[in-house]
Amino acid sequence: MKKTALLSVSDKTGIIELAQVLVDQGIALLSTGGTYEAIKAAGIPVETVDAYTGFPEMMDGRVKTLHPKVHGGILALRDNSEHQAAVQAHDIRWIDYVIVNLYPFKETISQKDVSLETAIENIDIGGPTLLRSAAKNYRFVTVVTDPRDYGRLEAELKAEGETSPEFRAYLAKKVFELTSHYDTLIADYLSQAAVQANEADQAWEHITLTYDQKETLRYGENSHQAASFYKAVNLPAFSIAAAEQHHGKQLSYNNLKDANAALQIAGEFDEPVAVAVKHMNPCGVGLGETIEEAFDRCYQADSISIFGGIVVVNRPVTAALAETLAGIFLEIIIAPSFEEAAMERLTKKKNLRLLTVDFNKRQEQPKEEFVSIPGGLLVQDTDRSEELPQEAITALPDAWEVATERAPEASEVKAMNFAMKIVKHVKSNAIVVANEYMTLGVGAGQMNRVGSAEIALDQAAEKDASLRETFVMASDAFFPMDDTVTLAHERGVTAVIQPGGSIRDEDSVKVCNDKGMAMVMTNVRHFRH
Numbered sequence: 001m002k003k004t005a006l007l008s009v010s011d012k013t014g015i016i017e018l019a020q021v022l023v024d025q026g027i028a029l030l031s032t033g034g035t036y037e038a039i040k041a042a043g044i045p046v047e048t049v050d051a052y053t054g055f056p057e058m059m060d061g062r063v064k065t066l067h068p069k070v071h072g073g074i075l076a077l078r079d080n081s082e083h084q085a086a087v088q089a090h091d092i093r094w095i096d097y098v099i100v101n102l103y104p105f106k107e108t109i110s111q112k113d114v115s116l117e118t119a120i121e122n123i124d125i126g127g128p129t130l131l132r133s134a135a136k137n138y139r140f141v142t143v144v145t146d147p148r149d150y151g152r153l154e155a156e157l158k159a160e161g162e163t164s165p166e167f168r169a170y171l172a173k174k175v176f177e178l179t180s181h182y183d184t185l186i187a188d189y190l191s192q193a194a195v196q197a198n199e200a201d202q203a204w205e206h207i208t209l210t211y212d213q214k215e216t217l218r219y220g221e222n223s224h225q226a227a228s229f230y231k232a233v234n235l236p237a238f239s240i241a242a243a244e245q246h247h248g249k250q251l252s253y254n255n256l257k258d259a260n261a262a263l264q265i266a267g268e269f270d271e272p273v274a275v276a277v278k279h280m281n282p283c284g285v286g287l288g289e290t291i292e293e294a295f296d297r298c299y300q301a302d303s304i305s306i307f308g309g310i311v312v313v314n315r316p317v318t319a320a321l322a323e324t325l326a327g328i329f330l331e332i333i334i335a336p337s338f339e340e341a342a343m344e345r346l347t348k349k350k351n352l353r354l355l356t357v358d359f360n361k362r363q364e365q366p367k368e369e370f371v372s373i374p375g376g377l378l379v380q381d382t383d384r385s386e387e388l389p390q391e392a393i394t395a396l397p398d399a400w401e402v403a404t405e406r407a408p409e410a411s412e413v414k415a416m417n418f419a420m421k422i423v424k425h426v427k428s429n430a431i432v433v434a435n436e437y438m439t440l441g442v443g444a445g446q447m448n449r450v451g452s453a454e455i456a457l458d459q460a461a462e463k464d465a466s467l468r469e470t471f472v473m474a475s476d477a478f479f480p481m482d483d484t485v486t487l488a489h490e491r492g493v494t495a496v497i498q499p500g501g502s503i504r505d506e507d508s509v510k511v512c513n514d515k516g517m518a519m520v521m522t523n524v525r526h527f528r529h
């Protein structure tokens with residue numbers, strides 16, 4: 001019996017050329033509405049699926065190929081006598097080639113303001129069913145869903161008159177990769193719709209994440225680790241994945257993580273801010289009336305660690321700022337934009353990467369974050385807390401509890417609010433000491449809190465005393481003992497902000513009261529592991 005190919009494609013790229021090759025190989029063509037019209041218009045012999053099944057396409061195309069004569073012809077095992085008998089009894093044709101691509105669901109939901117109704121109409125039912133039937137029976141059936149595979153199909157047919165088992169197996173794997181991606185997009189879309197309608201479950205019962213490959217990276221954390229970068233289908237605008245790169249070589253795996261860390265800190269601020277990051281932790285953060293002033297403070301905060309670091313500023317890079325930045329060895333600069341003269345100056349540095357990100361969208365952040373561990377995946381809400389904009393800090397925020405006899409002064413309140421915005425982005429145990437405008441020291445990732453405090457306070461001690469007129473300490477979690485606060489007092493800190501909640505809180509409060517320090521408790525812990 002003559003072999004048959006079923007062609008039903010939304011993306012009609014290359015379909016005419018392929019149809020011609022199939023016909024030249026003596027294969028009969030069956031096709032659905034639009035695909036049939038296109039092939040017929042090219043003068044290639046083709047028959048409609050309707051004519052074959054005796055059933056019309058109906059319900060606006062919701063039912064076209066969902067028929068036993070179609071699926072029997074695909075799914076029947078060619079080496080099974082019962083299947084062969086069924087094929088003969090029901091006048092079924094062997095369908096050995098299935099060329100199908102799907103309704104453009106992803107493209108549809110990526111459009112602005114698409115209605116739920118339009119999205120649902122773009123959920124392909126018959127297409128995935130054809131693909132899955134054919135892929136299941138790949139021992140006998142060739143299934144092609146990606147026009148980029150037409151070339152190899154044509155070449156194998158021309159050379160051998162049939163496809164190789166290896167090619168059919170590869171194509172089948174590709175089908176299930178595509179259909180699971182497709183279904184995940186639908187589930188994600190409907191779950192977002194459920195969130196909007198307040199119908200979402202607390203947690204998904206099953207989770208299937210789907211990302212598109214953005215690029216292969218040169219290597220991972222180290223040169224012997226292979227790595228790749230995948231991007232979400234609906235990219236948050238304020239993200240490194242959505243950033244536009246204007247200059248410099250490809251970002252590395254570590255660059256991407258560090259750049260993300262720096263961007264998240266800058267995203268905390270409305271006012272001009274400059275953030276420098278090394279190894280996922282901020283080494284300097286500065287605020288200013290202007291972006292130049294903010295960067296000067298960021299640099300002054302730690303002029304050594306910034307070497308080879310990543311800088312994010314939340315205002316356009318001016319020519320003056322570019323001149324300063326050009327004098328420092330940096331890996332990446334991220335900003336909302338670069339003035340022309342700034343771009344000209346900075347692009348002279350061959351290895352410096354220049355990126356822009358849409359800071360206007362800084363509030364549009366994903367709700368959850370994911371971390372994989374061997375054998376599992378941890379999902380949690382992102383750590384969003386509402387420290388106030390610095391400008392708005394005129395008195396004590398309502399959520400803060402003053403634990404000491406002395407309440408913090410206005411300048412201390414401002415500095416504490418600033419330090420709290422930073423400390424939550426520092427690896428635990430995290431201690432940040434600061435004035436109202438800049439970090440003076442950052443202690444990150446030590447196994448005991450007093451160790452982190454020592455590091456931060458040592459950095460602060462090296463700075464001009466005039467910068468310590470206001471001198472506060474922020475801690476990401478409570479103080480289990482009074483040693484950290486005692487040390488802070490010895491080094492000149494006058495006010496402390498921390499979540500509170502230790503059974504020995506009173507010990508730290510007592511030290512503060514004895515020394516005339518102010519202490520505020522926020523009741524919100526910011527571990528970052």
Ligand SMILES: NC(=O)c1ncn([C@@H]2O[C@H](COP(=O)(O)O)[C@@H](O)[C@H]2O)c1NC=O
Nearest residue numbers: 010032033034035062064065066125126127
């Ligand atoms: N309902 C069906 O039986 C059905 N069978 C195939 N399709 C899809 O219809 C599209 C092609 O349609 P047309 O040939 O009319 O342009 C393909 O994307 C194919 O995946 C169907 N459409 C949606 O489910």
